[in-house]
Amino acid sequence: MNKSEGAVGPSAQFSVEAGLIVFTTDGRAQFGWRDLGTGRFHSEVDGQCIHGVIGAIEFNSDIAH
Structure with missing residues (x-):
């Protein structure tokens, strides 16, 4: 498998937890x-704060994009 240029490997250090699927009060x-x-x-799309969060679950992918 070829690694994409700029892809982050498992040894990189992050100041955030794993990616999440975030659920809000508006469904x-x-x-x-x-x-x-x-x-x-915060939203993955634009980085804006997500309001009305009622829960979240981890989302881990084996592909960096």
């Missing part, structure tokens, strides 16, 4: 991440 689900410093959830 939406979206990919996001949690800032460990503030505890807030």
Whole structure:
């Protein structure tokens, strides 16, 4: 398998947890991440803070994009 240029390997250090699927009070689900410093959830798409979070589950992929 070829590694993509710029792909992050498993030894890289991150200041966020694993990718998440975040569920909100309006019934939406979206990919996001949690800032460990503030505890807030942010959208994977645009980095904006996600409001009305009611839960999240980890999403781990074996492919970096």
